[in-house]
Amino acid sequence: MPPSIEAQQLTKRYGQFTALSGLDLNIHGTKCVGFLGPNGAGKTTTMKILTGLIRASKGTALINGVDVASDKKTALASCATLIETPEIYPSLTPKEALSMLCEIRGVPRQDRNKRIDDALARVKMSEWADKKVGGFSKGMKQRVNVASTLLSDPEVIILDEPSSGLDPRGMSEVRDIVMSLRDRLVFMSSHLLAEVTEVCQEVALIDHGKLLVYDTIENVTAKFSGGGGAVEVGFAGNVDEQLRARVSKLPGVTSTTKSNDRHLLLKYDTAVLTQDKLLESVAGLKAGAITFSQASGLEDAYLSLIKETL
Ligand SMILES: Nc1ncnc2c1ncn2[C@@H]1O[C@H](COP(=O)(O)OP(=O)(O)O)[C@@H](O)[C@H]1O
Ligand SMILES: [Mg+2]
Missing domain, CATH: 3.40.50.300 (P-loop containing nucleotide triphosphate hydrolases)
Structure with a gap:
């Protein structure tokens, strides 16, 4: 066949x-x-x-x-x-x-x-x-x-x-x-x-x-979900390059990728940061973050495979 x-x-x-x-x-x-x-x-x-x-x-x-x-x-x-x-x-x-x-x-x-x-x-x-x-x-x-x-x-x-x-x-x-x-x-x-x-x-x-x-x-x-943690953050408005850059600069964040207009997937170094600290620092940006959830294994793999393409 x-x-x-x-x-x-x-x-x-x-x-x-x-x-x-x-x-x-x-x-x-x-x-x-x-x-x-x-x-x-x-x-x-x-x-x-x-x-x-x-x-x-x-x-x-x-x-x-x-x-x-x-x-x-x-x-x-x-x-x-x-x-x-x-x-x-x-x-x-x-x-x-x-x-x-x-x-x-x-x-x-x-x-x-x-x-x-x-x-x-x-x-x-x-x-x-x-x-x-x-x-x-x-x-x-x-x-x-x-x-x-x-x-x-x-x-x-x-x-x-x-x-x-x-x-x-x-x-x-x-x-x-x-x-x-x-x-x-x-x-x-x-x-x-x-x-x-x-x-x-x-x-x-x-x-x-x-x-x-x-x-x-x-x-x-x-195969592809590497080490470290991964979370998805949802924002009230659209994620632009400026916002992505601000999130990328947070201590412990190792990569950020837009998963759609209003969501960023981020990876972070679990040796530097716990998930609750990351939530605090994302909220601290006062950039309209409204949801915060642990990323699935596939999301983690996606992040490892897809380099920044905003
Ligand atoms: N008719 C077209 N003329 C020029 N560029 C195009 C045309 N159609 C699609 N593209 C470009 O080809 C790329 C792939 O588009 P597309 O297959 O629609 O992507 P996706 O469906 O994954 O979002 C995009 O960069 C898009 O701008
Ligand atoms: Mg399409």
């Missing part, structure tokens, strides 16, 4: 800029694989090449052993994607929106109703099937978007940051759905470590267009 998803030396250049640089990846089996990396790392670029939305400058992308660039239709027959999905037209109901997609994708007419009902049931939106999308929360809209990927009953599902822009409740709904899809191969990008830890069995880590590691979460954690 060929790998479900395969990248061979994938490279993408935009003019002089290399967004993706010789990426090799082979993913087999049914499971959820997290594709993790900071903003701008090359996640969307990789997924767009894998699904034929853009072409690689060099290298080959294959789905179930079929080259996406030379035979897109066959390659993507059993693959569904959610990448930069436009908003569903607000006056449509989920049923109407999904019917249109069935039409566009050539789902046989006699299968459509069952496919739509099954997909909506899978994302727990059956009771909303005939209500207008305009009144839905972002999370509900995203559940309908995920349902749209299930219409063709795909073996491979590629999701680009499926929970981005959702509130915590929406995120947890999307997480539950993704977990229920692990009887297929789900390849999901995220910049949220907690999400990937919860949902995925394996993780591929990318930074500056290069794949740093692809392995089970346990192995990545065991």
Whole structure:
């Protein structure tokens, strides 16, 4: 059996800029694989090449052993994607929106109703099937978007940051759905470590267009979480370079990385500092720190692997 998803030396250049640089990846089996990396790392670029939305400058992308660039239709027959999905037209109901997609994708007419009902049931939106999308929360809209990927009953599902822009409740709904899809191969990008830890069995880590590691979460954690302590600090406002620099200068802090707009992951030297002292000194900056939590093993590994990329 060929790998479900395969990248061979994938490279993408935009003019002089290399967004993706010789990426090799082979993913087999049914499971959820997290594709993790900071903003701008090359996640969307990789997924767009894998699904034929853009072409690689060099290298080959294959789905179930079929080259996406030379035979897109066959390659993507059993693959569904959610990448930069436009908003569903607000006056449509989920049923109407999904019917249109069935039409566009050539789902046989006699299968459509069952496919739509099954997909909506899978994302727990059956009771909303005939209500207008305009009144839905972002999370509900995203559940309908995920349902749209299930219409063709795909073996491979590629999701680009499926929970981005959702509130915590929406995120947890999307997480539950993704977990229920692990009887297929789900390849999901995220910049949220907690999400990937919860949902995925394996993780591929990318930074500056290069794949740093692809392995089970346990192995990545065991191999790369170095010594010392790691915590994540949440701020009331966005973290800018100035704030990051101030935190970096605190005694005992050995590295800082933005995990998202409002969170900094920091490592500290446990020989110099205890966690409570670190909390005191972060609070002492009076920089709007509002949460403080011990980082997981994966976060620690991420910090060791991803150098500062703010
Ligand atoms: N169409 C484009 N033209 C020029 N640069 C681009 C284009 N698309 C993406 N990039 C750049 O390529 C890099 C990788 O982008 P992307 O794959 O979207 O990252 P990610 O999804 O990991 O945040 C970024 O630096 C981005 O600015
Ligand atoms: Mg992206």
